Amino acid sequence: MKKLFAPLLVLLTALLFSGCSSNIVATTAGLHADLVKINRATNGDIQVTWRVRNPNVVSYVLTRHSLKISVDGTAIGTIAAEKRFGIPPMNQADHTSVLTVSDPAANQAITQALAKGSANYTLNATLWLLLRDDEVEKFTLNNSDTVPVTAE
Secondary structure, eight states, X not given: OHHHHHHHHHXXXXXHHXXXXXXXXXXXXXXXXXXXXXXXOTTSOEEEEEEEEEOSSSOEEEEEEEEEEEETTEEEEEEEEOOOEEEOTTEEEEEEEEXXXXXXXXXXXXHHHHHHTEEEEEEEEEEEEEEETTEEEEEEEEEEEEEEEEEO
16 A cells, blocks of 8 residues: 555645646747837937737736846846736737946947947846736746947
8 A cells, every 4th residue: 555655645746736837938938029229319318119029819918027138248227117018919019118227338338339320139028927916927038139229
């Protein structure tokens, strides 16, 4: 009887804990975040337009976001907000936010990108997805590409 009890206990424990794991990877499959434009405003603010694309047939509601942005290998700053917005099914949502610049090297990297008119970027986005009621799940999207850099 003891020989049968140990494997049964292991199987029940595995089933119990597999039901508690998060399915956020499957839930957010296909979502994509990227930068659309970096713009230096006349007041000196760095405005970043960013996009979340949803190729899925369900809509999503994001409750919070935190973005870390690098251009041409230099970390230029972050964007963080607790702003709720929806992403329609098979569509996209664009947002423009003011970047919190990290240091003087960031300003130099942005000035160099302005001179070129574009920059290679790396985006590390941490997003919070509303699952139901007030239950949210955190996930990350990362992307690298080229973005236009302009000034007003």
